[in-house]
Amino acid sequence: MAVSRCLLAALVGGVLAVQPLQAQGATGSISGRVVDSTSQQPIGSVQIQLEGTQRGTATRQDGGFVLTEVAAGVHRLKISRIGYRPETREVTVSAGAAANVQVSLAAVAANLSAVVVTGYGTQRREAITGAVAAIDATEANVGVVTNATGLLQGRVAGVNLTLNSGEPGAGAQIRIRGGTSISASNDPLYVIDGVPIQNDQTEATGLGIGGGAALARNPLTLLNPSDIASISVLKDASATAIYGSRAANGVVLIETRKGRSGTSTMEYEVYGASANAASKLEFLSGAEYRNYVQQQVTAGALPASRLTDLGTANTNWEDELMRTGYTQNHNLSFSGGAQNTTYRASMNYMNQQGILISNGFKRYQGRLNANHEALAGGKLRLGINLTTSRLDNDYLPYENTGGFEGGVLANMAIFNPTFPVYVTDATTKAVSFYETGAGAQSTRNPVALANQVLDRAQTTRYLGSVTASYNLWRSLTAQLNVGADRSTSNRQTYLPRNNPVGASFGGRARQVERNLSNVNLQSLLTFAPTLPSFIPGSEFEMIGGYEYAQFENGEFGAEGQNFTTDLFTFNNLGGGGTLVPPFSWNEESRLVSFFTRANWGLNNKYFLTGVLRRDGSSRFGAGNKWATFPAVSASWRLSEEGFMKGKFFSDFRVRAGYGLQGNQAVAPYSSLILLEPSNGARYPFGSTVVTGVVPTRNANPLLKWEQTAQTSAAIDYAFANNRFSGTVEYYQKNTEDLLLTVSVPQPALVSTRLENVGKLKNTGFEASFDGNVLNKGQFSLSSGLVLAVERNEVQDLGGRSFITTASVSGQGQSGQNAQRIIPGRPLGTFFGPEFIGVNAAGKQEFNKYTVTRDATGRETSRVLAGKTTAPGGDDYTVIGNANPDFSLGFRSNANFGKFDASWLWRAEMGRDVFNNTSLVYANKANVLTSRNVLKSALGEPDALTEPAIYSSRYIEDGSFVRLQNITVGYTFNLPTSVMRGGSARAFFSGDNLLVSTNYSGYDPEVYVDAGLASRGIDYLTYPRARTFTGGIRLTF
Template sequence: MKLIRGLMAAAVGGLIMANPVQAQGARGAISGRVIDSTSQLPMQSVTVTIEGTQRGAITRVDGGFQLADLPAGTARLRVTRIGYTPQVRDVAVVPGQTANVRFTMQSVAANLGAVVVTGYGSQRREAVTGSVATINAEEANVGVIANPTALLAGRAAGVNVTLNSGEPGAGAQIRIRGGTSISASNDPLYVIDGVPLQNNESEARGFGIGGSPALGRNPLNAINPSDIATVTVLKDAAATAIYGSRGANGVVLIETKKGRGGSATMEYETFIAGSRAANSLEFLDGNQYRAFIQSQIAKGTLPASRLTSQGNANTDWEKETQRTGYSQNHNLAFAGGNQSTTFRASLNLLDQQGVVISNGFQRLQARLNGNHEALNGRLRIGLNLSSSRIDNDYLPFENTGGFEGGVFQNNAVFNPTRPVFVIDPVTKAQQYYEIGLGRQSVRNPVALARQTIDEGNTLRTLANITSSLQIFPSLIAQLNVGTDRSNGQRNVYLPKGGSVGSEFGGLAQQAQRSLSNQTLQSLLTWSPTVGNDAEFDIVGGYEYTDFDNTDFSAQTRSFTTDAFTFNNLGAGAQPQIPQSYQEQSRLVSFFTRANVGYKNRYFVTGVLRRDGSSRFGDANKWAVFPAISGSWLISDESFGKSLPFSQLKLRVGYGLQGNQAVGPYQSLASLAPDGGARYVFGNNVFTGIVPNQNPNPLLKWEQSAQSNIAFDYGIANGRFSGSLEYYNKKTTDLLLTVPISQTGSAFVATQLQNIGAVQNRGLEFSLDARMYERAGKGLNLTSGLVLSVERNKVLNLGPADFIETGGVSGQGQSGVNAQRIIPGQPIGTFYGFEFAGFNTAGAQEFNTYTVTRDAKGKETSRVLKGKSTSPNADDKVIIGNANPTFSLGLRSNATWKGFDASWLWRAEQGRDVFNNTALVYATKANVTQDKNFLASALSSPESLTEPSQYSSRYVENGSFVRLQNVTVGYSFNLPRTARPVRLYVSGDNLLLFTPYTGYDPEVFIDAGLASRGMDYLSYPRARTFTSGFRIQF
């Protein structure tokens, strides 16, 4: 035994001593380059590993790599990159020499070959198991596009984009697979270059004149669409669960353009555009108004003095407040770098006038993206930095209104026989014509637009630093730090001599809003080599997000001069109580995702995320969101070869998502001053502080469980491709305010609780087709179609039978609601009286019913009884649905030699819109108050004294077909240079086919899901023509 142990020790020692000797004299190296088989360009970031070892490298910008100090013999190299077919090759290593090799990589065939950005990483298309839609920003960025949300319209199935108004920079409602929350936000999460953004308004709301001020501008206006490379929409739970409590409404991933190695390039693009209102509301002109009064005098319904009191003008107030809005845009971008460092810098200026006087939108933005590699490509550091200045000129118009109103309300009601200007008989100076100053139901809309100062500006900075270190060829560590900061200012001044400001002796208001979002992410990704047929990777991470928002506003009245406008609040004699607010919240997350693939045919993805949010009660601050999904490439099976598909893949998935989009402190008790709770202390009267919110330590997330099944298909070798998907999404634990029992002297009889459920089901279809390809003739035509069918249903509302929403605007409409949220019906259900025509006296009649109820008051039967001019509450029924039966987008692109053309059609069918504007202004009774009305009322048998009444009469068919954009361009190289130039012309909102009688069926007064489909005095949508060019150096 001793002899054996001695021989073994000698052998081992000999091997140990011999190894260094061999290393010194029997070592070689491998040097190589990787290129793309299609473009023949070098490929960066390709992983090259030696199988069976921990040795490896990542290709540089020039596609090159080097492996040194290799033992003699045969090394099996494995070359991989997402989106390309892996390659394996044996290379002989000769001592003292460097072997040169060249790899040509081919992308995975058909439309499965693209790289898809997913949460905290990317995958090749064929390995994706969730529901993901990718939009090419270069193709979608046509016409006047002010922000990223406009890139989505009509280009992704299941994604609905609706503008709040036609105002420049207006906010938009983005709904991915419909909305599910009644009181919390339904907006998706936006992630730019890996950093989640805040999607809150960066400027305070303005001063409402007789109603709520218009909805704010789009917070994403700070992002220049020309800097965007791709937009990826994550739709189902399998794709969004990695974002946990922020992914319930879908996720929009925005990747900006990056620099490339090689010689520096410069690109300049500019366009100019002109816009006019695409539609108008037909009100009576001066001649029609005088003729109507004369007819009523003949009938004896108006006194003769009403005619003699009219003016001699014929003023179209809508036309007087509108104009041709001109826009200009300038983009300048630089890009370049070397083998280790790349950069891209850009500068953007956008100036956009509104089609209504005295309002517009301007943006100045700078962006810098840079990447640096070190340690032979193992260490990578990236910087994404953008800073923007947004200037907004606001117009005083309202989303709700009553006695008083802004520009659009006065366009509707101001007497058309009155002039815009008059001459002062004493000073002989021209001045605006006004019926009176101060609190008035009618005001000169031109004066209101010109005299009111309402300005806003926002400074916003988005920045993140990314770093990754390849610890081993299969193990990468990442650290990302991001910030999103904005500071907004809103300044308002109503002149003391103006129609509104005179009521206050002049009014000045300043408001400031500061938003801050800090993010820290650390990730570890392991992608081991598990054989030729299998692939596996897993990512684990930690994320910390800090939210901090502050608001401050101050207002002063009664000025001696207008000279200071809003710049000297101390000059006002009547300072108001300042308002200030701060909210903070934190979100801590741990997450992991594993991807497994076998034979490039079977794929499974598992996700698990645990979130902790300070926004919820002590008992429910933490929640877990799991998801599981898989895919099967059926066309690669032996039996799949006989199917009529060149490509067929089945995807299934299920997961949980959360929604934490409620304000902080909702689970806590809160106090507030109450003017009704006053008390005397000494000789002074003080305002008391009383409870205004009950605590709920059990408050938790809204939670959605979503299942998804889909088929991705390709026909005729990928000439036709697309997907067909079905989803079922059930949201429970809705955040609703419900009545609770109170004892003693409690002030609040409600509490925010998790009660109720909503279900969304839908079908999505997409088709991409290469319609015509003739390389020899230079003619190519491609088309794309997206179709969405979504059904929403309220499952229960806890103790409530229904919730009334959608307040109706107009005089006499206080307390009237247009919609009800009812179990068994969709959110967005219009509920009211059924209009049944007019009686012989010109009064409105409505259907009435005999209703039977059980002992608990529940309705058991309803029978049509007849008609009445005075219906009661039992006569209200469902009269419409704001949700479309289906939505459609159709796009095409054509190229011929140097020419290119593209067009986009959008359509929604089966949706209803409540025309609140017609309710208020399509009544002849306005003339009794010396107000105008819509010309359509002339043909109505309605009597002069008939009041407005909300009913099905004003719930209109809002279906539409819209030619969204047409663009035609021509590309060529400048003579004697290789500098490419593209000239183009474009038209937006060129055609609209709709039975709706308002301005536009796609502009709504409320961004909330619970009041969708309501239109009241919306800012008109523009028709725009653009011409521009782009040149590269």
């Protein structure tokens, strides 16, 4: 930590040392007043910036401003404020005189950006014919955002973001218009400054308590949110088709901040945060547990010996594991440049503690971009972008895939509350963690697990690109982009000898290294001619390009067991008495693409866009490696027509589009036979035994892309001189050739193979509304609302009547599934018996049905036939739907003088959640084996011996309304004696402040798997935090 402070101090000092001295000589001043162009009322808190310098100020309540000691000469003033169209004015300053400027700003809706980033270029907002949502990161990042995905939350209709846990650095699933695949990835394509990045897990696999890896991390943690300038979300086929086979689930384009010509500018931001669990689960206390056991002994349900097994402690294991997690974050950037060269460099350090003990996340990040124009008129443009990051993860061993030997959270729930955290040896006085012993069926002290099990990873990632463009002549530009994305992750895990999970191995250590790389080459030609005079009002642009991408992913790991001491942890694998054979794997794939897009407009009224992309992927069968993805879209600005111009709507247009998208997100070599070494295939050759290989996957030379055809229609509108604007849109997506693992006729090498057999349909409605609600004097208020309704339906499963998915966790649940994929039903359909109550004997009762079927096995009728305590297959039916009826996001930004405030609400209504946590831990039968239970279990009439049975009893309403963020800030000018003036903004922010829900678990917003096969299942994941943050941002 001391080294970090010294490094930061040295960097700041170095930047300060090179700041140029302010020029001495004749000076004057600039004064003026800013008013609203409609009401002519003065506007306060307008930012006045002297371009090319760090000089700036803000208008007073009366709209007036003054800049003193301005060097004589010609200057340009940039005048801007949220909710108004920015203006630039040229001012001539004479020595000893005051120049006066009067400015009128026109109010606009916050989302009417003049230029929007689209695929392989930019377009004017009014010329876009597809579904593209643009986010100004400067406005969205007014609070505390720790990763880039947080800027999307609640701000874009049809974009749903779900964290896979509350752990620091945890991954997030983004779904754009619901996703399109059952088994392949549904993540969007991320493109950073033109470079598509890999969305594969970058962290090496761990040695989880249950043998699995921790949940994947967020692929965008390599970016510092303060470096982001804008985000564009491409949603429909006409917008995404230019990215072809990687665009079926949408595209997220991220543009980073660039430098500007002029003297250098430095920004420094620091904030600190404290976080605690937003909610808790209520388990029996030690006293309550002892009382309950006593009651059961008295009733004869438990033997009297169980009383002697109880401890005397009163331990709340949830409280023992939870803590206040502190975060510190430092951002330092400096930018500037000369007439032909600009640059921006930034550094970031973040240290985030988890709200559970013994875990956290650190990020060290640096970024540099530079641009240079050469030759006459800047015909040659060169650019470089480089980002490097190091992420240090301290994982908590909380995986619960190991049943009784679950991780920290599972043992928090079941470890006996009458047992202490620590014990003291009566002879030596040594203090150690209390344990009940080793063994497959033993519970573990969760505090000991968190402190003794080591699981760490260091991930270094490099993302860079070099760009060169040359104007061949006035209308034709050639561009070459070369990008690379490479990461290396090293993960070290140690299960110690002094903890029951490692004792049976004599200590267990593993080290794993994972390497990912993606090299991308793009060559583009852009043709934008000036059309002849006989086609008045026409504009035309055409882009053609070639793209080559190469992907490589590999891992190597080694493991040692049976150590003589825990002192070396994972640092000396060779010190183990047992060396487990190492493992390794590597996979490669290629993607080659040719594409073109043409945009045509007439009289700023009629716009037409056509896209064609041809992709070739090495991942598919020999006869299906190539596919073509076309799209077409058009828009008509009725507000420019004579019959509508000057009427109520200042902007009104209709647009529609159709296109094909692909999904190539399957593992490389999926079309080929897979052979693996096996100890079951050992053959003697003389005196030598050789391990052979066996087939584990059938070949499928016909394997091809999943293909989605999407149609959309929309209305974009604005009124009151563009102060208010909105969009309503309907879409339909039909996905065919779904990739599913199906049974194959025998004889065959393996009983199943991957085939293209299914169909899925998505339909939806989206609406957004943005408004500059109020601008009066010093006060302004702007707000935005987004609404999304999405429906999906499985239409075909290759002849099968259903597929079971979503395994139920817990004792006695082997072979039980929570959901079925059924033609005619949505993905996320819960399927099980209908719970109706508990009888007098303490047995659960369920609806019993008599079912008839036709010769094919299809159900033809279902009749209620009473009730049962042992539901069978015919008693299972649809009991819930994990999909929300609709989702909402509401945001506002307000300014009063130098104060600003913003808030963000989110809601999802009508969704069901399977509370697997309640099924496992609200079962009184846990007491039979000295395990704890949720307090809610004691309020139920179930008998002590009644097992947990998956049913509608555990399907809960997961609807919620969440106050995601409130931020308050105050901006003020620094004295000119401090770094030649500048400005500062102090802010205070609260995140995840309020959740209104009927759900009984930690949080109703639960993790969705990478595919869509299972969703809406909550099984004791890392709880989410409520965070309070304070900080300051300085600009010099």
